[in-house]
Amino acid sequence: MRDSWRHFAAEFIGIFALVFVGGASIMSSAMSQNTNGLLVAALAHGTILAIMVTATMRISGHLNPAVTIGFLAARRIEPVMAVVYIIAQLLGATIAAYALKAIYPATIAAATRLGGQSVALDLSAGQAILCESLATFFLTFVVFGTAVDPAAPKVGGFAIGLAVTADILAIGPLTGASMNPARSFGPAVASGILEGQAIYWIGPIVGSVVAAVLYDRLFLRRGKEPVDHGPVRPSA
Numbered sequence: 001m002r003d004s005w006r007h008f009a010a011e012f013i014g015i016f017a018l019v020f021v022g023g024a025s026i027m028s029s030a031m032s033q034n035t036n037g038l039l040v041a042a043l044a045h046g047t048i049l050a051i052m053v054t055a056t057m058r059i060s061g062h063l064n065p066a067v068t069i070g071f072l073a074a075r076r077i078e079p080v081m082a083v084v085y086i087i088a089q090l091l092g093a094t095i096a097a098y099a100l101k102a103i104y105p106a107t108i109a110a111a112t113r114l115g116g117q118s119v120a121l122d123l124s125a126g127q128a129i130l131c132e133s134l135a136t137f138f139l140t141f142v143v144f145g146t147a148v149d150p151a152a153p154k155v156g157g158f159a160i161g162l163a164v165t166a167d168i169l170a171i172g173p174l175t176g177a178s179m180n181p182a183r184s185f186g187p188a189v190a191s192g193i194l195e196g197q198a199i200y201w202i203g204p205i206v207g208s209v210v211a212a213v214l215y216d217r218l219f220l221r222r223g224k225e226p227v228d229h230g231p232v233r234p235s236a
Helices: 002-032 035-058 067-073 079-103 106-115 125-148 157-177 181-191 197-221
Strands: none
Touching: 002 035, 002 079, 002 106, 002 181, 035 157, 067 079, 067 157, 067 181, 067 197, 079 106, 079 181, 106 181, 125 157, 125 197, 157 197, 181 197
């Protein structure tokens, strides 16, 4: 039970920091009318995620329901623990959004949806889901390639944060580049604007599951690599 609470607390604190810092960067840019808002948001999200993943990865380090579901699909987390992670993530994100609501002026909170995401008007739901799927695929692929693979370079959450920064710069103007259902859920609940939530759940989960299973089955070594660098057959 104590171990479950440790995992819960780590996920809660990590996602709280992500939603609070990420949302604050968007809201502060709106207040100051910063024309480089996209760059500010990308750097803020990437930096805080790199920091919090590094700080929590010894215990959990997911900070994202889509990543947790990817781990579940790859059989790298027990279903009960996955539920603990996801509850902590959703709760932490929601409380962080309410903290932003308590700090910033109501006009800024309404204009920015508390740092939440929205889909561009000329984008269809299918296109938005594809954007989120691809961005989250890249994110989860990097998670497995740097944090899960035992042969990976030990760079902490640095590469994961960079992946988020790059994704936001790429598709931020299209969907807000959530890549994280909790990151979208918290501000949506606190602002009362639930529009597009299906996109921010379906897209990231699909992309994460594909990346997790692909990396687990194709790239993770389960035996000594032959001298001719041929394929290594996964164990049953």
